[in-house]
Amino acid sequence: QDNVTLTIATVNNGDMIRMQQMTAPFTEANPNIQLEWVTLEENILRERVTTDIATSGGQYDVLTIGTYEVPIWAAQDWLTPLDDLPESYNVDDLVPAVRAALSVNDTLYAAPFYAESAMVMYRTDLAEAAGVTIPDNPTWTDITAAAKAMTDKENEVYGICLRGKPGWGENMAFLTAMANSYGARWFDMEWAPQFDSPEWQATLTDYLTLMNEYGPPGASSNGFNENLSLFQQGKCGMWIDATVAASFVTDPEDSTVADSVGFAQFPNKEGVDNHGNWLWAWNLAIPASSQKQDAAKTFVAWATSQEYTNMVAEAEGWRAAPPGTRTSLYENPEYQAEAPFAAMTLESINAADTQKSSVQDIPYTGGQFVAIPEFQGIGTAVGQTFSAALAGQMSAEDALAAAQSSTAREMARAGYPK
Amino acid sequence: MGRITLEAVTKRFGDVEVIPPLNLDINDGEFVVFVGPSGCGKSTLLRLIAGLEDTSGGRILIDGKDATDTPPAKRGLAMVFQSYALYPHMSVRKNIAFPMRMAGVPQDEQDRRITAAAKALNLTDYLDRKPGQLSGGQRQRVAIGRAIVREPAAFLFDEPLSNLDAALRVGMRLEISELHNRLKTTMIYVTHDQVEAMTMADKIVVLRAGNIEQVGSPMELYRAPRNLFVAGFIGSPKMNLIDGAAAAEYGAHTIGIRPEHIAVSPDHGKWRGRVGVSEHLGSDTFFYVEDTGLADTITVRAGGNIDLHHGDTVWLTPDDAQMHRFDATGARVA
Amino acid sequence: MGRITLEAVTKRFGDVEVIPPLNLDINDGEFVVFVGPSGCGKSTLLRLIAGLEDTSGGRILIDGKDATDTPPAKRGLAMVFQSYALYPHMSVRKNIAFPMRMAGVPQDEQDRRITAAAKALNLTDYLDRKPGQLSGGQRQRVAIGRAIVREPAAFLFDEPLSNLDAALRVGMRLEISELHNRLKTTMIYVTHDQVEAMTMADKIVVLRAGNIEQVGSPMELYRAPRNLFVAGFIGSPKMNLIDGAAAAEYGAHTIGIRPEHIAVSPDHGKWRGRVGVSEHLGSDTFFYVEDTGLADTITVRAGGNIDLHHGDTVWLTPDDAQMHRFDATGARVA
């Protein structure tokens, strides 16, 4: 067999970087395959990779992409279908919700590396001290009450930390999920934006109230990282965010509050049966333009295999295993023992329905996003507007009106309804 | 070896004709000085000869061969610039060697010529310095050294001394004259300083607006300027030029009389005036005499010991034998 | 109004004493010239008087008042710099007005003085130009204009003409002399050009290494230089200085004789030599006579009509009455 060099584009998060360092068994098993890594920050990665794949550039053999891109790109025939993975890969072990999100017409187009939903993380000690309890299936009313009770600004303890930093994958991920749980939807069946709906109004108003009254200062620039850090330092009573955060906040090395974290499902509004439908996964996919399909497939299968998970667990402990992708992991008692959040994580992921994220009728798929190409732009623009509202630069009504008109404009330009 | 002939050479910059058709013969070994007021085209003419400018018309012959279209380096001429134009990053030695290096002269021959030139120009001790570490006069000598080693058919100098101070200028003037005496190479020298012109030239070419006003030896020009322009230009201090009745008396439209040809007396003479500024140079005194009714001031040169003061009345008597007469067009009346 | 007295003024730059204790009296209305070779401290002395440098010791009195610690603007002196130091972005008018504007002179008074100064200096037509559009001489006049309007107690000039070419220099020299005649204001003028010193000064101060070598009128210095340094410095061309036997004959260690005090003859005289370079200026001729056995070259000034050529043998006879004698220390022997 000829020697091949695979160029792999990855995002610079901890799991991906760990993978780079753990490829020795793979290269030993496949001496003819060399691996070249391109590690980039998420947004730059997305730009780079999109440009390349859209121009059939063929610069990469393996891409790290999110659940957002997979269906869109697959529809463009930019991705190689992964329908012929080896038996040992055990496709059926994949968590069903994740597998569904990565399939188009039941064909898998990307292999999940890790997956996450969203849930509530809270400080059991603070809750106790404040005399509130947070049920496993909280409602927003519960959350508001708990936030109020736990807030102690004097001591820099804020009841709730939520994303405020603008971006379709930042504040809009949270707000879309929150809106879903409020019964709102992005578009009606004619693709008309729905920011003028009472559901969205309730969502945004409540979000702003929570953040303004019980949130940390400067929340409009807090994203996942900032909130993580705040929580780890004990400044947040609750934090509603991606499930992966659970392993960080319970990690005694980095977190000052590791032993007093409780978990709960993503809240919902009373009477709305919807817990946000947040589902995200980082996946490995192979561009159709790659010249090295076979080698790439070999690598993708290896990197997302059970075997790899075990290897990580062996080297760094079970907590470090890439979560969310395989049912078998959650059935593993060792993992359950080391990861107190395992059950809640799996529950959250399984609860996420990306095919129908709103209780109303919708023409789109996607959980905390809308799986259309235009969403990145639209979501970010709306995110900016909402972030401005959070920063106090405009009112909730104005923000919604601005979001409504800019979204309508973009959708018209993109030629919707198609 | 250094005969240069200009045949109907003209030069235009855009629409402006700076040099109208001009003929000039420069003989081998001659020291020719171009003088004239600023902007009259001296530098342009020199640069045409050097080949640094294209002619707009006419021919330039060097030793009888048409060199009009020969590039500067091939004309066998060396030029010394007003700004010295030394290569500041090269040592004196390298500066002098540069033209030989370009011509591919063998190293030992280069060394020989550099040593000789340095000796002749008193530069031996400075050969390893950079131009920046030299005085103005030394720099000028390096520039000359660079020209000498090429053993050119002719040297071209464009106001080489005008950046030097008065004392140095006198010294360098002498050195260049001595050099010419020794080398006997044709030299063309541009200046607007008429003292330089007088003291150095075998032949002076007086230019005005690109036209040759007069060509001749310094003494010819001093003694018989062909027109008012030359008369006014040659000689220092300037010739006194007098119009009107006093001139008519001599049958001329204008008469000219040099300061050294006027006698001064406190009590008798031909013209009366009042002493303005006087300059005592020790050996000589120059009086600027006002209110004579002849011209604004009449300059008079007297010996060092005459004792007249500002405001004194004096009498002046011109030496009629040295009187120059010009007609209404400014041309000399024989 | 413009009496300046220096009492034991000294100046050190770091460890170097540039001016050793120095006393000097400048009378009101006098035109005093500081001359001396480069680096002798002329500029430093002038700048001490102006207040642009602090004294290291001694006192400076202006009109009898101690001004040693007065800032420059308050001393009532005006200075004209070698580089003109005009403000390049201001028109001539604004340049001249600047000191008055700073002093808060009312506008109409400013206009009056500008008009007067411009008229006196022939600048009326250029008042609205920028300095960049003026010739060197015009710029110098603007600088003087700027000084005049302040009606200062004294003018200080630091080599104001050294950036001008020879012809212009003569003109400006006269203008400054005329200005002094008209204003009768004290002027202190620094130059290293001894012709300027001779022609302009009421009193020359010859400096060497910060020391005053001689103070006196130009003719005093010309006729009786107090030492070899002054003898060599004053007079152009330089005095011929002769050591050895020829000097011993006159009972001196060194004798000095000026070029104009030597008679030339083709066939008889006291000293024999060979003509080197000769410079014909029309009115005069300078011969540089070599191989006399007395000094390297002896410079001789002769009339305009003498006909000697390079290499000719000549005989020279000094005018004994004009002979200067110096002892071994270089001091003049009475």
Add this chain to the structure above:
Amino acid sequence: MARAVSTRTKVGYTIAAWIVALVIFFPILYTIITSLKTEQEAISGFNLIPSFTLSSFEAVQTQNNYWKPFTNSVILAVGSTILALIVAIPAAWAMAFSPTKHTKDILMWMLSTKMMPAVAVLVPIYLIFLRTGLMDTRIGLTVMLMLINLPIVVWMLYTYFREIPGEILEAARMDGATLKDEILYVLTPMAVPGIASTMLLNVILAWNEAFWTIQLTTTNAAPLSAFIASFSSPQGLFWAKLSAASVMAIAPILIMGWFSQKQLVRGLTFGAVK
């Protein structure tokens, strides 16, 4: 104004200048300090004394081998600078010493090409790079950086050359120098301070270019700008690591800048002074 400056005044100026200098330098200083902290120290409030651990540097190095992008940065910055000089020196010579009516317009036009927003032409350029096989090659990127900075280089050189008296070049021509000799032996050495500072500036600009270098590279030609992009927003606030990576990215150029500061200052006249 050579009047003695009293030590008191000098001390006053010194204090003021040092305060200003330290304030301006502070962000960089603090980054260096942070890079020597542990992650916990890094986010635990203001602290100027780190624990001097090199662990962040080690972590950065294991995550992403520093030497390859470093080598690429050096090659790109130096290569594009040399290329630019090769093209710009003759052009600047021509403009300075044989100006035409349009010389100034041409210069201004050149500068105006720099005002084109890079993002607007990304897709065309990307396609061109793909089709010509220049994508992710050092040579392609070197040419790219050269083109981006060429206008500035031409302009700077032009201003330096204009200050060189034409007479010297004429003298060389009289001395028998060909055009090549003239540029090689006379003009270039004379313009050394100017050329040096042009080079320095160009190296800095090329080193710090962070759009094209990221968009047009993947692995082979990726320089330090891409290296930084792989640290800029990791999960969690790894400020010590981010600082370490930043320090590694800017240190070479910073040190070069410090050592060549005199040259840079001397040359940065842009014909603007005098």
Add this chain to the structure above:
Amino acid sequence: MATRQTASLARLMRAPAIILLLIWMIVPLGMTLYYSFLNYNLLNPASVSWAGWFNYQYFYTDPAFFDAIWNTLALVLGVLAITVIGGIAIALLIDKPIFGQGIVRILIISPFFVMPPVAALIWKNMIMHPSYGVFADIARAIGVQPVDWFAQYPLTSIIIIVAWQWLPFATLILLTALQSLDGEQMEAAEMDGAGAVSRFIHLTLPHMARAITVVVLIQTIFLLGIYAEILVTTNGGPGNASTNLTYLIYRAARLNFDIGGAAAGGIIAVILANIVAFFLMRAVGKNLD
């Protein structure tokens, strides 16, 4: 230097630079112009169609467009004001005799060597961060509520960051200009009775006019293209508060992958930049002779 031979040589020597830049300008610009008339979204490469002026109209009617123009102007002018005034002040200061001048200069010049994304990261995380930034630490130390810079003063924050990067450049150029000021002129003014302030206003400032124009010209060229600092810090927000024209185009091109729209924006930006350039060049061209 004016012989026909040198003139034709000169043409030859100019040619490579001009041709290269011409290609560099015309090819992408031509393609951009072409794209600007297409409905072309990178994510939908199959459905490319002719759009006529639609992209322009769309870009122009974008509510963010005028904000972006205003922000661009504010950014450029703000940075120019800070760097020129600050540069003059610092140049005056470090031109004075001080102890350790060399080190002071090195410190001051340093920000110029920092690549823009790194500069933005440093400022964002270490200096202006509302909880961990040094500014916040200072605010807390003096007992006031820390400012959330990027939320409350987004454009100002970016101006500060960019100005910090360009201050050294301005300082250096202004310093060289300052040092070339003729000492005799200053002395003349002193003799003329001008105090330090008058001398600064009447001599120093006019003398530096040329250097200032150069600073303005060069910086404007770079400042019009600022986007990395925005991308790293505020992403153009909140709202459009810190979106400049370049970033707006960036958004279209890189976030929406709207090639047609970005191209139209690019063409509009080129036209606007050239209008700015035209006036700038007029001013500078005059000042550079």
